[in-house]
Amino acid sequence: MVVIGGGPSGLAASVKLEEKGYDVTILESERELGGILMQCIHDGFGTKLFNEAFSGPEFACKFIDRVRDLDVEYFTNTFVKSVKVGSSLKEVVALNRQGVLKLSCRAIVFATGCRERTPFEIKVGGTRPAGVYTAGMVQRLVNVYGVLPGKKVLIVGGGDVGMIVARHLLLEGVEEVTIVFPEAWFAGLARNVQQCVLDFGIPFKPRTVVKEIVGKERVDGAVLVNVDEQWKPIEGTEVFHPCDTIIFSVGLIPNSSQLEEMGAEIDPRTRGPVVNEYFETSLKGVFAVGNLVTVFDYVDDAVETAFLAAEGVEKYLQGEERREKPTPLSPGKYLRLMVPHRVEWADGRDVVAFFRSSVEKENCWIVAKDGSGGEIFRTLKRYVRPTLLERLEIHRDLVDKAGRVVVDAE
Amino acid sequence: MQSEVICVRCPKGCKVKVAFEGGSVTSVEGYGCLLGREYAVQEVVNPQRIVSTTVRVLKAPYQRLPVRTSRPVPKDKVREVVKALAGVTVEAPVKRGEVIVKNVAGTSVDVIAERDLESEGG
Ligand SMILES: Cc1cc2nc3c(=O)[nH]c(=O)nc-3n(C[C@H](O)[C@H](O)[C@H](O)COP(=O)(O)OP(=O)(O)OC[C@H]3O[C@@H](n4cnc5c(N)ncnc54)[C@H](O)[C@@H]3O)c2cc1C
Numbered sequence: 001m002v003v004i005g006g007g008p009s010g011l012a013a014s015v016k017l018e019e020k021g022y023d024v025t026i027l028e029s030e031r032e033l034g035g036i037l038m039q040c041i042h043d044g045f046g047t048k049l050f051n052e053a054f055s056g057p058e059f060a061c062k063f064i065d066r067v068r069d070l071d072v073e074y075f076t077n078t079f080v081k082s083v084k085v086g087s088s089l090k091e092v093v094a095l096n097r098q099g100v101l102k103l104s105c106r107a108i109v110f111a112t113g114c115r116e117r118t119p120f121e122i123k124v125g126g127t128r129p130a131g132v133y134t135a136g137m138v139q140r141l142v143n144v145y146g147v148l149p150g151k152k153v154l155i156v157g158g159g160d161v162g163m164i165v166a167r168h169l170l171l172e173g174v175e176e177v178t179i180v181f182p183e184a185w186f187a188g189l190a191r192n193v194q195q196c197v198l199d200f201g202i203p204f205k206p207r208t209v210v211k212e213i214v215g216k217e218r219v220d221g222a223v224l225v226n227v228d229e230q231w232k233p234i235e236g237t238e239v240f241h242p243c244d245t246i247i248f249s250v251g252l253i254p255n256s257s258q259l260e261e262m263g264a265e266i267d268p269r270t271r272g273p274v275v276n277e278y279f280e281t282s283l284k285g286v287f288a289v290g291n292l293v294t295v296f297d298y299v300d301d302a303v304e305t306a307f308l309a310a311e312g313v314e315k316y317l318q319g320e321e322r323r324e325k326p327t328p329l330s331p332g333k334y335l336r337l338m339v340p341h342r343v344e345w346a347d348g349r350d351v352v353a354f355f356r357s358s359v360e361k362e363n364c365w366i367v368a369k370d371g372s373g374g375e376i377f378r379t380l381k382r383y384v385r386p387t388l389l390e391r392l393e394i395h396r397d398l399v400d401k402a403g404r405v406v407v408d409a410e
Numbered sequence: 411m412q413s414e415v416i417c418v419r420c421p422k423g424c425k426v427k428v429a430f431e432g433g434s435v436t437s438v439e440g441y442g443c444l445l446g447r448e449y450a451v452q453e454v455v456n457p458q459r460i461v462s463t464t465v466r467v468l469k470a471p472y473q474r475l476p477v478r479t480s481r482p483v484p485k486d487k488v489r490e491v492v493k494a495l496a497g498v499t500v501e502a503p504v505k506r507g508e509v510i511v512k513n514v515a516g517t518s519v520d521v522i523a524e525r526d527l528e529s530e531g532g
Pocket residue numbers: 004005006007008009010027028029030034035036037040043044045046047078079080081111112113114160161164255289290291292295296297298299300302420421
């Protein structure tokens with residue numbers, strides 16, 4: 001067994017598999033285990049699994065301790081370069097300072113997480129002087145190395161990472177922080193708006209984007225422009241905002257390029273791999289978990305996908321029976337995305353799904369329908385919001401009866 | 411009187427309604443778990459926050475050690491806590507949960523290490 005990625009999802013899958021008696025090797029490209037949690041020093045992790053609000057490192061350490069107790073083999077500073085899938089054996093090629101590492105295994109769990117979108121991907125004009133960062137880079141710089149990026153900071157993006165970084169920079173002694181974003185209101189979680197932005201009176205400008213970065217060697221500022229509801233710049237509203245640092249926090253994208261190269265099917269909505277109810281990709285015996293599948297707001301949910309994949313690996317290795325025809329699961333009109341994408345195994349376990357709504361609603365019915373539009377199941381959610389990935393359980397016999405399942409908000 | 415509080419304890423962000431009369435809380439609604447019930451009552455009576463930051467660490471593979479207050483501190487003390495920690499330097503090895511500063515900024519709350527850090531080379 002090889003697990004690629006030593007973040008919380010990879011660690012959780014490894015621990016479960018080792019407990020089941022499989023021989024697991026974890027490959028991690030960073031110098032230590034723990035994934036992005038090691039730089040997320042704020043609290044709020046583990047409220048579902050442990051009913052406590054741990055910090056990122058504390059949560060990750062729970063699993064790292066387990067990995068050490070069980071003596072799971074792991075390599076850090078080891079980057080997986082390629083994976084070949086044969087009919088039963090899989091070949092993993094990884095690089096580290098000792099050289100090239102070749103491993104063959106019967107099943108693989110990918111847990112490579114997500115990466116940040118860059119300013120290049122959102123078409124920002126102007127120059128590229130020093131002082132332009134992504135939020136994750138800054139989080140690492142400040143929390144791990146203790147270096148502040150600048151004195152007057154502009155943050156682009158009203159998501160969680162941007163807000164968390166804004167608060168942190170302010171507390172650590174940056175003189176001025178301003179946040180701009182194209183939406184009418186922050187896209188991130190309500191808790192972060194309250195405790196990161198409003199608590200500290202951090203100034204912010206909705207419906208505003210960076211038109212141009214200004215500066216030769218170092219950032220001198222940015223030209224800001226107002227946008228309309230379609231995020232189209234409104235001419236004549238340009239203003240110059242002086243600052244020495246611009247931090248982009250404009251979204252996360254699953255690290256799925258390796259899987260794509262291997263021929264795994266990719267969902268254009270999540271930009272992660274298409275998976276079945278045990279988080280197996282379209283390549284048999286190749287599993288994908290955590291933020292690689294879709295960006296999870298709760299690490300607890302990411303960890304759940306890892307536990308499910310561990311069950312799936314066992315089924316795969318034991319050659320358990322699959323259905324003649326998989327049942328597709330898909331999001332309806334008001335859902336932006338949903339995983340898993342199909343139910344493929346013949347067993348009795350209820351299906352755990354995660355979805356993100358594209359609308360904000362209080363007391364919202366989530367309705368599942370079969371292929372012909374007949375309702376098979378409904379459940380009431382207190383709130384659904386685009387900012388929150390929701391969890392849903394669907395009874396296996398309901399799925400069995402339907403030829404396909406479409407889930408939507410009503 | 412009734413206030414609506416957004417629970418900040420986890421990403422769900424439940425809207426909790428707290429009703430109170432003459433200083434005592436009469437009903438709490440809308441929380442997703444007990445952490446949130448506790449939080450919402452606190453937020454109305456005496457708002458508090460967990461403070462997370464980093465301190466300088468020597469002889470470790472990294473320059474900073476993430477730390478946090480072991481319990482929430484009053485909201486208006488957050489900046490003071492961060493200030494009090496600005497000059498603190500510790501030496502590796504450090505164990506997770508180890509107390510780094512006792513009774514920080516007179517809050518009677520301790521600041522603890524969020525992670526283990528082994529000493530460099532050891
Ligand atoms: C700023 C921020 C705040 C958050 N706040 C909360 C919160 O308050 N509460 C909460 O519950 N959740 C929170 N989350 C979500 C939570 O952090 C994630 O759901 C979780 O970390 C996902 O874990 P993962 O293992 O899937 O990915 P990651 O932690 O990203 O781990 C992936 C690992 O794979 C490694 N890797 C990648 N490619 C390769 C390769 N080719 N070879 C070898 N290794 C590789 C990477 O180095 C990394 O260590 C937050 C996330 C962010 C970004």
